[in-house]
Each structure stands twice: as C-alpha cells, then as structure tokens.
Amino acid sequence: MAAFVQLVILGLLAGGVYVAVGVGFGLVWGVLNIVNLAHGALVIVGGYITWQLFTAFGLDPFLTLPVDAVALFVLGYALQRGVINRIIRAPLLFTFLLTFGVNLVIVNILLLIFGSDFRSVTPTYSGQGFELGGIVIPYVRLASLGAAILLSAGLAFLLSRTRIGLSIHAIAADRDAAQLVGIDLRHAYAVTYGLGAACAGVAGGLIAMIQAITPTAGEPYTLQAFVVVILGGLGRVSATVVGGLAFGLVEAFGQSIPGSGSVFANAIAFGLMVLVLVTRPQGLMGRLR
Amino acid sequence: MSAAVSPQLELRGVTKRFGGVAAVDGVSFEVAKGDIVGIIGPNGAGKTTLLNCISGTQRLDRGDIRLNGSSIAGISPHRVAKLGIGRTFQIVKPFGSMTVRENAAIGALFGSAQARRGVAGAFALADEVLELVGLRAKADHPVSALTIPDRKRLEVARAVATRPQLLLLDEVMAGLNNVEVDDALDMVRAVHATGVTVLLIEHVMRVIVGVCRRAIVLDFGHVLAQGEPEVVLRDERVIQAYLGERYAKRLKS
Amino acid sequence: MIATAGSQRRWRRIFLVVGAIVAAYALLAPLSSLDAAQSAGIPLLTDKFWFRIATYVVMFVVLATAWNIIGGITGYAAFGNVAFFGIGAYTTGMLIAKAKWPFLVALPLAPVLAALFAALVGLPLLRLRGHYFAVASLGVGVAVGELVQNIDYNGQPVFGGASGLFLPIYAVGHRGLFFFYLMCGAAAVAIAVTWWVLRSRFGYGLIAIRENEDAAAVIGVNTTAYKVAAFALAAALTGLAGGIFSQWNVFINQDNTFPIEYNVQMILMALLGGTGTVFGPAAGALLLQLLIQFLGGSLPISLDIPFVSSEARPIIAQVILGLLLIVVVVFVPRGAIDFFGGRTRLSLAYLRRSLRETSL
Numbered sequence: 001m002a003a004f005v006q007l008v009i010l011g012l013l014a015g016g017v018y019v020a021v022g023v024g025f026g027l028v029w030g031v032l033n034i035v036n037l038a039h040g041a042l043v044i045v046g047g048y049i050t051w052q053l054f055t056a057f058g059l060d061p062f063l064t065l066p067v068d069a070v071a072l073f074v075l076g077y078a079l080q081r082g083v084i085n086r087i088i089r090a091p092l093l094f095t096f097l098l099t100f101g102v103n104l105v106i107v108n109i110l111l112l113i114f115g116s117d118f119r120s121v122t123p124t125y126s127g128q129g130f131e132l133g134g135i136v137i138p139y140v141r142l143a144s145l146g147a148a149i150l151l152s153a154g155l156a157f158l159l160s161r162t163r164i165g166l167s168i169h170a171i172a173a174d175r176d177a178a179q180l181v182g183i184d185l186r187h188a189y190a191v192t193y194g195l196g197a198a199c200a201g202v203a204g205g206l207i208a209m210i211q212a213i214t215p216t217a218g219e220p221y222t223l224q225a226f227v228v229v230i231l232g233g234l235g236r237v238s239a240t241v242v243g244g245l246a247f248g249l250v251e252a253f254g255q256s257i258p259g260s261g262s263v264f265a266n267a268i269a270f271g272l273m274v275l276v277l278v279t280r281p282q283g284l285m286g287r288l289r
Numbered sequence: 290m291s292a293a294v295s296p297q298l299e300l301r302g303v304t305k306r307f308g309g310v311a312a313v314d315g316v317s318f319e320v321a322k323g324d325i326v327g328i329i330g331p332n333g334a335g336k337t338t339l340l341n342c343i344s345g346t347q348r349l350d351r352g353d354i355r356l357n358g359s360s361i362a363g364i365s366p367h368r369v370a371k372l373g374i375g376r377t378f379q380i381v382k383p384f385g386s387m388t389v390r391e392n393a394a395i396g397a398l399f400g401s402a403q404a405r406r407g408v409a410g411a412f413a414l415a416d417e418v419l420e421l422v423g424l425r426a427k428a429d430h431p432v433s434a435l436t437i438p439d440r441k442r443l444e445v446a447r448a449v450a451t452r453p454q455l456l457l458l459d460e461v462m463a464g465l466n467n468v469e470v471d472d473a474l475d476m477v478r479a480v481h482a483t484g485v486t487v488l489l490i491e492h493v494m495r496v497i498v499g500v501c502r503r504a505i506v507l508d509f510g511h512v513l514a515q516g517e518p519e520v521v522l523r524d525e526r527v528i529q530a531y532l533g534e535r536y537a538k539r540l541k542s
Numbered sequence: 543m544i545a546t547a548g549s550q551r552r553w554r555r556i557f558l559v560v561g562a563i564v565a566a567y568a569l570l571a572p573l574s575s576l577d578a579a580q581s582a583g584i585p586l587l588t589d590k591f592w593f594r595i596a597t598y599v600v601m602f603v604v605l606a607t608a609w610n611i612i613g614g615i616t617g618y619a620a621f622g623n624v625a626f627f628g629i630g631a632y633t634t635g636m637l638i639a640k641a642k643w644p645f646l647v648a649l650p651l652a653p654v655l656a657a658l659f660a661a662l663v664g665l666p667l668l669r670l671r672g673h674y675f676a677v678a679s680l681g682v683g684v685a686v687g688e689l690v691q692n693i694d695y696n697g698q699p700v701f702g703g704a705s706g707l708f709l710p711i712y713a714v715g716h717r718g719l720f721f722f723y724l725m726c727g728a729a730a731v732a733i734a735v736t737w738w739v740l741r742s743r744f745g746y747g748l749i750a751i752r753e754n755e756d757a758a759a760v761i762g763v764n765t766t767a768y769k770v771a772a773f774a775l776a777a778a779l780t781g782l783a784g785g786i787f788s789q790w791n792v793f794i795n796q797d798n799t800f801p802i803e804y805n806v807q808m809i810l811m812a813l814l815g816g817t818g819t820v821f822g823p824a825a826g827a828l829l830l831q832l833l834i835q836f837l838g839g840s841l842p843i844s845l846d847i848p849f850v851s852s853e854a855r856p857i858i859a860q861v862i863l864g865l866l867l868i869v870v871v872v873f874v875p876r877g878a879i880d881f882f883g884g885r886t887r888l889s890l891a892y893l894r895r896s897l898r899e900t901s902l
Contacts, residue, residue, distance in 0.1 A: 033673070035676065085902040086901045087871060087901070088900065088901065088902040089900045089902070090871075090899075090900035092619060092672055092676065093613075093619045096806075097813070098868055098871045101864045101866075102864070102868065103864070104863060108858075108860040108861045108864065112854060112857055112858070112861075223681070227681070230674075230677065267685045267689050270685035270688075273681050274666070274678050277678045
C-alpha cells in the first residue's frame with residue numbers, strides 16, 4: 001500500500017512537467033489545427049535560457065521562468081506570423097513537414113551556440129526535499145508541479161476572461177466566421193502560437209532543473225506532448241492537465257514493473273495513447289464534437 | 290400490389306437516436322420493384338438519417354431493413370452497394386482530382402454485382418451512364434470545372450454506374466433554379482426508365498408531384514402520411530407540418 | 543487545350559529520356575569496377591565508396607515509393623513507416639544472426655513480417671483520420687523501436703538491446719555491387735508495384751478513398767480492407783528495404799533502423815517529386831538524398847562554407863536542410879513534378895500563387 005501511494009505521488013510529481021509540456025502543444029493543436037513538431041525544440045530553448053541566466057547571473061531558476069515565457073512568446077509569434085501562417089490552408093502533411101523543418105533549424109542552431117554537452121541547472125536546494133510518510137518529496141519537483149498548475153490556470157484564465165482569449169476561442173470554433181466579426185486572423189494565430197511557445201518555454205525551464213538538457217533532447221517532449229493531449233482530450237486546458245498527470249502516473253507505474261527500464265515506460269505510454277485514440281478519440285476528458 | 294410478392298425494400302420500425310433525440314423513430318414503409326417513391330418532410334424531419342441507415346452509412350438502433358426479403362440492417366456501406374443499392378449525397382462528394390469520366394468509371398469498377406468489371410469495361414459503362422444523365426460532352430472535364438447542377442448530375446451518374454436495383458437520391462434538386470429542376474426531373478425519369486427503382490428525398494413539392502408515384506411524408510422522425518402524391522399533399526396534417534398551423538387554418542376556412 | 547497537351551507530351555518525353563539516361567548510367571557505371579572490366583582496360587567510372595552512397599539513395603527510392611502507396615495514393619499521412627523498415631531489418635537480422643539462416647532465405651520473411659504487423663496495427667489505426675492517424679502511426683513507429691531495444695528475456699536482451707545486433711558478413715564476391723543491385727531490384731519492384739496499382743481496380747479504389755472516403759464506401763469500395771491492404775503493401779516494400787539493409791550494413795541497432803527522421807525524409811521525397819505518381823517519389827528520393835549526402839560532406843564535391851570549422855559543418859548542413867524544407871513546403875506545395883508535364887513553369891508568379899493559395 002505504501003509503495004502504491006509512493007508511486008501515485010511520484011507519478012503526480014512527474015506529471016507536473018508533462019502538464020507544462022502538454023498545455024502549449026494542446027493549445028496550438030486545438031486552435032490552429034497544427035501538430036507542432038517543433039514543440040520539443042521550443043521546450044529546449046526555454047531550458048537553455050534558464051541555464052544561461054542561472055550560470056551567467058546566478059538567477060534563481062524559478063525566477064527565470066517569466067523570462068522564458070516572454071522570450072518564447074516573441075519567438076513563437078514571429079515564427080507563426082512569418083512562416084507558419086503561410087501554409088495554414090495547405091493539407092495537414094505540410095504543417096507536419098514545416099514544423100519539422102523549424103525543429104531541425106532550431107535544434108541545430110542550439111548545437112552551434114551551446115554545443116552538444118549536457119547542461120543542468122542546480123540551485124542550492126536541488127536534491128533537497130522533505131519527508132512525508134516515508135516518502136522523500138524533492139522541493140524542485142513539488143515546486144515545478146505547482147508552477148505547471150499555475151501556468152495552466154493562467155492560460156485558462158487568459159483564454160476565458162480576456163479579449164484576445166475570446167478571439168482565440170472564436171478562431172478555434174470557426175476561422176472564417178471569426179474573420180467576419182473583425183478578428184485579425186494573422187495576429188490572433190500568431191498570438192496563439194506565441195502562447196503555446198511561451199508554455200513550452202516555461203516547461204523547458206522546469207525540465208532544466210530536473211534533468212540535464214542537450215539541444216537534441218527535445219524530440220521526446222514533442223512525443224510526450226502528443227500523448228498527454230490525446231490522453232486528456234483536445235480543446236480544453238483542464239483536460240490537458242488531467243492528461244499530463246495521467247501520463248505521469250502511467251509512467252511511474254510502468255517503470256515500477258520489474259525488469260522494465262525507463263524507456264520501456266515510454267513504449268507503454270505510446271501503446272496507451274494508441275489505445276485511447278482508437279477506443280476513445282475524444283480523450284479521457286473530452287467531449288464528442 | 291399483391292401481398293404474395295415481397296417488396297423490394299421494406300423498412301420495419303427503423304429507429305435512429307442521437308443522444309436522447311430520435312432522429313428517425315419507428316419508420317415503416319415498403320417500396321415495390323420498379324416504383325418511384327418520394328420522401329418529403331421539413332428540414333430536420335430525419336430524411337437524410339433514414340437514407341444513411343438504408344445505405345449503411347449510419348447504424349440503426351432498432352428495427353429492420355430488408356432488401357428483397359433479406360435483412361441488410363447494420364451491414365457496412367460497401368456491402369449494401371454490392372447488393373445493389375446506390376445513393377447520392379445531398380452535399381455532393383465528388384472525387385475531386387479526377388475527371389468526370391473517371392468519377393463515373395469508379396462507380397462501375399465497384400458497385401453491384403452487375404457493375405463490377407475491369408478497368409476498360411468500366412470506362413465503357415461510364416460513357417453510357419454519362420450519356421444517360423447528359424454529361425457525355427463534359428466527360429473529360431475535371432470535376433472542379435463543373436457547375437453546381439452538373440455536379441449533382443455527376444453524383445447521380447456515379448451512383449447509376451454502380452448498376453443498382455434501387456437508387457437513393459438525396460435532394461438532387463436542392464439549390465437548382467426552375468429550368469434546372471426541369472432538366473433534373475427529365476434525368477430522374479430517364480434513369481427510372483432503365484428499370485431502376487428510385488427512392489428520392491426532396492422538399493420541393495413540385496418534384497414529388499412531378500415524378501413520384503407515391504409519397505411518404507416524414508415529420509420529427511415519424512411517418513405522417515403516405516400514398517399518392519396529390520392525395521398526401523392535400524392531407525391536413527401534412528400541410529400543417531409543412532406550412533405551419535396558421536396556413537392550414539387559412540386553407541380550411 | 544491542344545497546344546498544352548502537345549507541350550505536355552513533349553515535356554514528358556524530355557523528362558523520360560533524361561531520367562532513362564541517368565538511370566542507365568547509375569545502373570551500368572558500377573560494373574566498371576568488376577575485375578573483368580578492369581582487365582579489359584575500361585576506365586573506372588565510380589569508386590567503391592560511391593556504392594555506399596548510391597545504395598543509400600536507392601534505398602530511399604524504395605522507402606519513398608512505398609510511402610507513396612499509403613500516403614500519396616490512399617491519402618493517409620503515415621508518419622511511422624520507419625517501424626516497417628526496422629521490423630524488416632530485425633527480422634532478417636535475427637534470422638541470420640541467431641537462427642543462422644542464409645541471407646537469401648531470411649530476406650523474404652522481412653516483407654512478410656512487416657506486412658503482417660502493418661495489417662495488425664492498421665486495422666485499428668486506419669479507423670483514425672487526419673492528424674490522429676498521423677500521430678498514432680508516429681507513436682507506433684517510436685514504440686516499436688523502443689520495444690525492440692528494450693525487450694529482455696531472462697535478463698538477456700532478445701534483440702541485441704542497446705548494443706545492437708551484429709550479423710556475419712555475407713560471403714559474396716563484389717559485395718558492394720551485389721547489395722547495390724539487390725537494392726535496385728527492390729526499387730524496381732516498388733516502382734512496378736506502384737505502376738500496377740495506379741492502373742488497377744485496387745488503385746482506383748485507393749484513390750477514391752483519398753478523394754472522399756464516404757463516397758468510396760457507398761459505391762462499394764471495401765474501405766477498411768483497401769486501406770489495410772495499401773498499408774500492408776507499403777510495409778512489405780519498406781520491410782524488404784530494411785531486410786536488405788541489415789545484411790548490407792552488418793550491424794543494426796535502434797538508431798540506424800528506427801530513425802524518426804526517415805519518416806520525414808520519405809514523405810518529403812514523395813512530396814518533392816510528386817505524390818500519387820509512379821516515378822515522382824523516386825525522383826524526389828534521388829534529389830533529396832544526394833542533397834543530404836552533399837550537405838553532410840559525403841560526396842567528393844563538397845561545400846566549403848567560409849569561417850566554419852569542419853566540426854560545425856554537418857550542423858550547418860542540417861540548418862540548411864531545415865531551411866530548405868521550410869522553403870519547399872511554403873513555396874512548392876505541389877511538388878517539383880508540377881514543373882514537368884508543362885502544367886506550370888517555375889516563375890515568380892507561380893511562387894506567389896502557391897503562397898497565396900495556402901496562406902492565411
């Protein structure tokens with residue numbers, strides 16, 4: 001029983017990162033209908049910004065998260081406005097290929113700047129934690145779960161309570177009708193992608209505190225974002241939160257199966273994703289459209 | 290209509306629900322071989338859903354559908370097509386990157402047991418069918434170059450090329466002007482004259498009166514009335530459902 | 543109308559003649575390395591290093607042509623075809639390395655197993671459409687790769703684990719030539735299959751599914767069976783290439799048999815050359831793979847970028863490749879095939895038009 005509780009707690013803590021990785025991806029997919037293969041690269045860009053600020057200026061990594069968000073928002077806005085907007089009406093294959101191309105460019109530019117060494121962010125409190133009922137809970141993990149939930153809540157608030165949020169809802173529902181009521185599509189699309197990128201940036205900052213990063217480490221996060229969004233269901237931030245936590249739990253339990261390595265858990269997660277896709281395409285929390 | 294001969298198409302208590310709402314609710318009727326029958330009803334009466342159930346595009350929740358006496362309820366669309374039921378879609382679904390002839394030929398490549406043939410044979414049959422619906426001159430045009438009435442014709446041509454014994458037409462006249470409706474009526478008569486049983490959905494009364502021998506009126510998923518078009522359309526309940534209560538009262542007074 | 547048809551025919555003839563000359567040279571030049579040719583004094587037209595690159599190029603001809611069957615003709619954006627390549631490679635690899643089967647006996651099982659696997663996962667996956675199918679197939683591609691690397695039995699990795707699988711070297715004279723021609727044979731099979739598909743009832747059914755799946759079903763196309771068959775056919779050809787690769791390369795692991803970038807490369811090749819056509823994907827494969835090798839510095843003619851160290855060069859090459867991908871997708875969405883056959887000419891107006899068509 002204690003082992004079970006421990007797994008649940010570990011799973012939920014790990015899920016925090018997946019929530020952060022998933023929300024931005026889900027936003028871009030749900031609203032713009034783009035499966036963003038560059039998402040993982042954006043996550044890593046966020047990670048490197050946090051690492052750079054931490055190593056160069058000794059800034060507390062949690063304080064760098066807003067910087068990640070702003071920088072990635074600008075990058076995302078520019079990417080969408082300058083490049084991705086140009087193929088919005090093309091078949092889905094093209095958006096796949098385009099975002100893969102963007103991914104390739106970002107990853108290799110990072111390689112040129114930072115090299116392929118592993119980098120990690122280790123503030124004084126990293127590795128420390130407190131004990132709760134026989135389970136050690138690391139501060140960084142707990143705080144990153146909190147940050148991820150805060151990020152999701154902020155995004156949900158932005159989407160439901162602000163002018164730009166409502167126009168994002170409108171373009172998600174019907175692009176052409178949104179244009180008719182006077183929404184500047186190019187701007188709204190770019191803001192949406194920018195927000196997605198900002199979430200990726202924050203996720204990257206959190207990830208840099210938990211594990212070492214390298215420019216090529218982003219790809220798994222793109223795939224995990226898929227799984228998270230599909231598990232939860234497309235279209236709502238709250239569904240992605242559930243999906244992210246569920247993914248963390250699946251991973252924790254998958255790793256606990258004797259004889260399975262950490263990579264094996266990945267295969268279980270993907271198997272689960274395919275299962276969910278086939279049996280319940282709207283996700284655990286989604287509504288049928 | 291003798292009772293000894295089983296009807297070609299027979300619906301018994303067909304029901305289809307979406308969530309809690311029954312789009313089609315206990316619909317029963319028969320269509321005799323060689324007949325031409327119209328289903329009319331206001332928007333949302335369940336006409337297209339009914340057609341979807343017959344052609345297998347949607348699975349019915351209750352009831353039975355029989356073709357020549359054997360049940361076809363719940364079988365997949367391609368098997369329904371193979372058994373000899375062809376259909377068109379209200380919102381046309383052409384194979385966009387192909388020419389008109391290729392669209393029709395695909396119907397002949399697959400379709401019913403009478404249609405299925407090799408590629409060369411299919412193109413020959415396609416030309417015959419295009420002649421029948423009046424698209425022969427545009428056989429080599431890409432679909433994208435067709436006008437709306439021609440696209441509707443193509444939809445019919447593709448269905449006819451499957452060599453069906455029963456053809457389901459879903460509002461092939463919708464969106465056409467008067468002259469175009471007349472042309473389309475001629476086309477439906479020509480297709481019917483080849484010996485195909487026709488079941489068509491319309492909400493243009495003129496079409497029903499113009500070609501149908503029998504009419505079935507649907508309202509809120511129920512059969513409201515059926516019989517000869519002229520008789521059915523004078524039925525008070527039908528007028529009410531169609532034109533509203535106020536108009537019905539005015540007719541009565 | 544008539545003038546266009548005429549120029550179309552002329553362009554197609556030019557295209558075919560040029561293609562045939564290139565193909566003939568590529569097929570015959572390697573023969574000049576044979577001892578008999580050397581003793582007869584025929585100058586060496588290629589060096590042995592070229593076989594490796596040429597074989598890679600031809601391997602991608604197979605992969606792109608196979609992808610075209612499910613992605614181009616049937617219209618299902620498969621993103622996990624690399625799984626079939628890996629399954630083919632590991633089938634042959636395991637049979638040779640562990641069961642000691644001879645290569646040519648083990649090879650036919652690669653396409654069979656790949657096709658069986660495709661049919662099995664295809665049944666549920668092909669019920670999904672659009673993004674969902676693309677994502678799910680990508681998931682399968684990744685998951686299979688990880689399973690192959692991580693499955694243990696009694697603490698021993700079944701498929702060689704992270705350290706990979708070594709195969710005995712295949713004893714045959716002129717090995718490089720042998721595998722080059724074997725791969726060419728696979729490419730010929732893939733192209734012939736595509737040619738047949740596009741002229742058959744089966745192919746028309748697949749195209750009908752691509753154009754409108756609902757309409758295809760009501761005219762009598764058994765859509766599920768057709769989609770699964772197309773997926774399995776693509777898988778068989780991809781698996782065949784994988785099987786040949788395993789014996790040719792002698793060493794296989796997760797990195798060289800399940801690389802995700804292969805998924806993207808085969809799609810890009812098909813798009814470049816023109817999806818849904820017989821020779822398009824092959825032409826695209828030739829173009830893109832040569833470019834990748836060129837940028838990677840494997841070709842004798844190489845690119846010298848000033849102020850860039852030799853270490854940074856492959857990275858710069860990747861950046862260029864990414865930018866190229868972006869440019870192609872944004873400006874030439876219908877593939878290079880558009881410029882042949884007289885349909886269009888490459889001009890500023892063309893680029894502007896394709897930009898406007900897809901732009902927000």
